[in-house]
Amino acid sequence: xxxxxxxxxxxxxxxxxxxxxxxxxxxxxxxxxxxxxxxxxxxxxxxxxxxxxxxxxxxxxxxxxxxxxxxxxxxxxxxxxxxxxxxxxxxxxxxxxxxxxxxxxxxxxxxxxxxxxxxxxxxxxxxxxxxxxxxxxxxxxxxxxxxxxxxxxxxxxxxxxxxxxxxxxxxxxxxxxxxxxxxxxxxxxxxxxxxxxxxxxxxxxxxxxxxxxxxxxxxxxxxxxxxxxxxxxxxxxxxxxxxxxxxxxxxxxxxxxxxxxxxxxxxxxxxxxxxxxxxxxxxxxxxxxxxxxxxxxxxxxxxxxxxxxxxxxxxxxxxxxxxxxxxxxxxxxxxxxxxxxxxxx
Numbered sequence: 001x002x003x004x005x006x007x008x009x010x011x012x013x014x015x016x017x018x019x020x021x022x023x024x025x026x027x028x029x030x031x032x033x034x035x036x037x038x039x040x041x042x043x044x045x046x047x048x049x050x051x052x053x054x055x056x057x058x059x060x061x062x063x064x065x066x067x068x069x070x071x072x073x074x075x076x077x078x079x080x081x082x083x084x085x086x087x088x089x090x091x092x093x094x095x096x097x098x099x100x101x102x103x104x105x106x107x108x109x110x111x112x113x114x115x116x117x118x119x120x121x122x123x124x125x126x127x128x129x130x131x132x133x134x135x136x137x138x139x140x141x142x143x144x145x146x147x148x149x150x151x152x153x154x155x156x157x158x159x160x161x162x163x164x165x166x167x168x169x170x171x172x173x174x175x176x177x178x179x180x181x182x183x184x185x186x187x188x189x190x191x192x193x194x195x196x197x198x199x200x201x202x203x204x205x206x207x208x209x210x211x212x213x214x215x216x217x218x219x220x221x222x223x224x225x226x227x228x229x230x231x232x233x234x235x236x237x238x239x240x241x242x243x244x245x246x247x248x249x250x251x252x253x254x255x256x257x258x259x260x261x262x263x264x265x266x267x268x269x270x271x272x273x274x275x276x277x278x279x280x281x282x283x284x285x286x287x288x289x290x291x292x293x294x295x296x297x298x299x300x301x302x303x304x305x306x307x308x309x310x311x312x313x314x315x316x317x318x319x320x321x322x323x324x325x326x327x328x329x330x331x332x333x334x335x336x337x338x339x340x341x342x343x344x345x
Contacts, residue, residue, distance in 0.1 A: 006235045006335070011032060017278050018100050020097065022097070033080050034084070034085060035106055036107060039051075041092055043098050044095055049064040064291045066187055067165055076090045076093050099297075107126050116146075119144055120136075121134050121135065123145060128232075129236075137221065137223055138222040144210075146207070152204060153171045155201075155204070155209060157225070165187055166185055167200070168184045201217070235335065239252065242325055246315050246322075247313060250320070255309070256330075258333060261275050261305075261310060270318050271318055272291035277305060286299050288302070
């Protein structure tokens with residue numbers, strides 16, 4: 001059986017928990033210098049998710065739960081370090097006495113020019129882990145290089161210089177004819193929408209992705225950031241499942257012990273549920289945040305993270321609405337096979 005060359009998934013993705021001090025804090029223990037860091041205050045009140053990356057540069061934040069444009073704040077994430085990052089006094093990333101979670105991915109620094117597409121892009125890519133950060137300028141209907149060398153399974157795009165929805169392409173979202181791609185919004189609880197006139201997402205290949213004329217992802221002259229993910233066996237999985245609405249829910253095979261999962265119903269109104277083994281190391285994994293909400297961490301009936309996948313053990317609609325199709329992204333704590341095989345939890 002083939003498996004990924006990634007023997008230690010935490011070298012490429014890692015979740016870090018810390019307690020804010022309200023001042024300046026160097027957060028270490030990530031295990032690498034992150035290129036994409038997604039931070040959420042866990043308790044003590046509401047706070048937007050704040051996302052930072054090395055291509056846009058430190059202090060520049062976007063918010064997964066809003067349509068807001070990128071803004072710069074000198075008191076947020078101020079540096080990427082060799083084993084983590086430094087935060088300032090902003091209460092969303094460093095609240096005094098409150099818990100914070102940061103999900104971190106490794107790409108390849110500030111990026112370089114990519115001319116694979118009809119329009120140039122700036123790309124920071126880690127082909128081993130199947131992750132790239134792409135910054136581009138809108139030029140109407142065109143293509144942009146993503147650098148992965150394989151076809152992405154999920155792409156998350158945000159316009160930076162003005163307010164607009166987040167766009168999410170997931171490879172399982174197809175119209176019934178399977179000829180047009182559908183999309184879903186990260187900042188919303190809504191179900192998917194179709195790009196019926198091919199004005200949104202038009203193509204995806206092992207070198208490029210194509211956009212139409214929809215202002216959300218291609219408005220001429222505007223700036224955009226795209227986070228691109230390709231599936232790597234034993235490390236990442238981007239799939240779907242159907243809910244059955246009862247406590248004995250679906251088993252979702254990933255081929256590894258998950259460390260982090262985001263799931264959302266693509267066919268009904270639900271939040272984007274986020275669970276990880278840092279915040280809840282033991283089953284049931286019943287602590288979640290919502291990527292589409294500023295709300296503090298909540299506890300509900302949850303899921304089990306097993307050595308080879310996810311067992312849905314709740315009738316709660318955010319994970320298991322009856323008849324609803326859910327899309328998900330998952331990253332490994334340990335591979336199922338290889339030199340460092342997963343064990344049951």
